[in-house]
Amino acid sequence: MAAAALDELKRQGSGFTVVRYTVPGIKDLPVASRILFEEQKCDIVIALGMVGRLPVDKDCALVTDYGLQLVQAQAGRHILGVMVHEDEAKDDAELAFLFDRRAREHAINCYDLLFRPEELRKRAGTGQREGFADAGPVRVK
Amino acid sequence: MAAAALDELKRQGSGFTVVRYTVPGIKDLPVASRILFEEQKCDIVIALGMVGRLPVDKDCALVTDYGLQLVQAQAGRHILGVMVHEDEAKDDAELAFLFDRRAREHAINCYDLLFRPEELRKRAGTGQREGFADAGPVRVK
């Protein structure tokens, strides 16, 4: 996932440096983000992880999300959580596709938050969901 | 949604400036609110977002709400969360109606918190639910 995100960031433009920090599991992402903000002076974090199929994995994801909120509130900087749930895909090929697509979409969001906030506003309310096909904007008949 | 909220705020009165900040997803709203409080010196935030139909979307909404509590407790300033759940409406027209109505009602609440707290007290306990018809106050027979 990290490779796809990195590739997409470079496609969008330049003017940034990337620091990678690998952690053992998704629950380690929040404190790693804090370390990236504090010690590495990062301006934004893309937190990538995979969520398993078991109920205990879902609890992990919830706790991780909670920790990401804590660290963001503390740092006043964005963390874009890119979680792919194993049960979103029917096989490994689809999972790999989802990984790639979602990482790229969040990389674009990351770039826009830093350098092109006006692009985010244009896409707001168009109902884009990461991965698979978009659902399209609300149309009043 | 943002357009309806803005329009309604202007209808209520003046004496304020609006700063818009678009984020990729609802989970990005809490830290965006903190940035609006800290860097843009905002006095109050209206956080608008849509919540999808999937269980994972409901978890997103819960985590967002949690983050909004964190940021409010930290800043000592109000964030009015305006979330519309996709499954509240039977079609896009109804969804658009709900968006508009709820955004306007929260815009009024926002204006009242800042400029007309006595109006909020008048409406307290009258059981108004945002969107659709109000349920009416408790009547002792």
Add this chain to the structure above:
Amino acid sequence: MAAAALDELKRQGSGFTVVRYTVPGIKDLPVASRILFEEQKCDIVIALGMVGRLPVDKDCALVTDYGLQLVQAQAGRHILGVMVHEDEAKDDAELAFLFDRRAREHAINCYDLLFRPEELRKRAGTGQREGFADAGPVRVK
């Protein structure tokens, strides 16, 4: 509810001033409490609200409770949350009865925390549940 709480507080004694702060919804209670502690120098807060019948309302109540814990931990002062759930009562008359009774019981608790802590200790472990009839203390046969 606020009226019943106020009336009961006055029945218990004097030596205090009451500051009212009305908010649009229950999720706004935690930050309002923080504002009452910080800006109005309040020593304690009674947070009154009604919780609807829908699952989304239950989530609201949970998030509110969470926020109330955050603000209390921060301020080191008590917030007595008085939540009445719509589905606790079979009709409006019962709901009004519950509102009144629970608000009064918490007003007494509030007064005792401030002025008569020994009264709280006397009632401890007697299994009093707010509203309806009390369940009575544990009796070893």
Add this chain to the structure above:
Amino acid sequence: MAAAALDELKRQGSGFTVVRYTVPGIKDLPVASRILFEEQKCDIVIALGMVGRLPVDKDCALVTDYGLQLVQAQAGRHILGVMVHEDEAKDDAELAFLFDRRAREHAINCYDLLFRPEELRKRAGTGQREGFADAGPVRVK
């Protein structure tokens, strides 16, 4: 429960003073613990409470636990939560038995954390569950 905990603490040894603080409900325990840490300079808190049978009571317990985590993280001091759930016992006699036993076991833990940390290490991993009979350590056949 408080009486059993106090009695057991005295049986274990001396060198400590006990400060009691009674609160209206379990959700008031976290902030009371913070007050005991800050204003009464307590080194540790035993938080005793009963959890009712209703779903709303279970939510209360969860929110309380959450608040206890918040206050402990803030203070860097232990709070031993002693919660007895009404539905753990089939009648009042069993409930009273559980109250007494669990309060005593936590009082011993409390004493050990302060004065005999080596005792805690000896008991670690022996699968002791408070109240009822212990389950015994893992045995590899």
Add this chain to the structure above:
Amino acid sequence: MAAAALDELKRQGSGFTVVRYTVPGIKDLPVASRILFEEQKCDIVIALGMVGRLPVDKDCALVTDYGLQLVQAQAGRHILGVMVHEDEAKDDAELAFLFDRRAREHAINCYDLLFRPEELRKRAGTGQREGFADAGPVRVK
């Protein structure tokens, strides 16, 4: 569990000192970790515990995880939570096996976070799940 973790840490290398802190239950792990960070100047914590079979035990685990997030966000240092759920194993032998294996895997992660971050990156995305057999990396056909 602690013995297996310690043994594995020593197998990986040297240059560290281990401080042990035993607590009565898993919910005491977060504040103990904070004490280890603050008073013992630890750089990382391995928090080991067992989670019972009852719903109340699952809530305990969730609250513990939440507390661990709080303390990590505060300290900016990692806590590796090693929780074994009683119902993951069919008997005591399997439980003991899981304890040992998972403790060792997290000990390696711990060592790598401190001394060999490049090793973590190599293993990233290979879908290793602690205990039992690994599931293997995603293969695009």
